[in-house]
Amino acid sequence: MNDNSGLDSAQLADSVIPASADPFALFDDWFSDAKNNEPNDPNAMALATATPDGAPSVRMVLLKGHGAKEGGFTFFTNSESRKGGEIRANMQASLLFHWKSLRRQIRIEGPLVEVTPERADAYFHSRAYKSQVGSAASDQSRPLDQRQDYLDRVTSLWAQHKAEGKVPRPPHWTGFTLKPERIEFWIDRDNRLHDRRLFTLEGAGDALSWSDTLLYP
Incomplete structure (x- = not known):
């Protein structure tokens, strides 16, 4: 007979991250919660890049656009900086949002696409x-x-x-949009009984769609 006396009902509850969801819509819901509850910079995200030979580096940047119509998650930077040089040499990256007050995080991975000069001008002068x-x-x-x-x-x-x-606007000051291929939603639960769901983009062309699965914490 199993002894669950040390676990409460919240720890044993099923996943609260909905299956078969639109990950962009789910991000919008979580981001809205973060803007209402996170005391500082809810749009802050860790951006990880790497050199062509795989040496990684990471720093905090600010999200300046997101969503399906946006095509992903957009940030702006000096392309002659260290991260800019790594991006130019290896156009893929990963993002991490960690909202400690909500006990949630989101990991996003995919290739990068540079924004148009017009978009960079518009944001720079805003x-x-x-x-x-x-x-x-x-x-x-x-x-x-x-x-x-x-x-x-x-x-x-x-x-x-x-x-x-x-x-x-300096010509080297520009922006990039990360086109997500993997988005993982994570909720902290006591005693490492965390809740994780991974959404993966599959198919090609007009047949692209998101699949999802729970992950062991």
């Missing part, structure tokens, strides 16, 4: 003027002899473009 200046003045990820060198650039660019209130 940012605050201070952010445009800060981005345009930065040789992101490259060595900096002293911080004052960067601050001098900021001051100079600020003065040059203050009248028009916007900075020309």
Whole structure:
């Protein structure tokens, strides 16, 4: 006879992540919950890239567009940064959202596609003027002899473009959309009895569809 006296009903409950769901719609539901409950940057996500020979690196970026119509999950960056160089050399990546207050996370994997120059322009100029200046003045990820060198650039660019209130977008400042092929939803439960469901894109062309399965925690 099994002794379940140390487990409560919540731990023994079946999966609450719906099977055969649209993973984009499920992401929207979870993201909406995060925006209402996560105290800081609910759109923050870890972006993992790798060199062609497989050396990985990871950093936090901000989600700036998502959904089926978007074609995936979009972020913006300096393509001459370390992550930009890795992306150019190996156009695939993975994302991780971790919303600690909700005890949930989502892992997303797939190839990357660069946004159009028009889309990059539109987003760059939607940012605050201070952010445009800060981005345009930065040789992101490259060595900096002293911080004052960067601050001098900021001051100079600020003065040059203050009248028009916007900075020309540097050609290397762009965005990428991750086209998901795998999306995994995870819910924390006590004693490692976590709830995990993986959605995988299958087929080709017009026959593409999502399949899903539970995973052992």
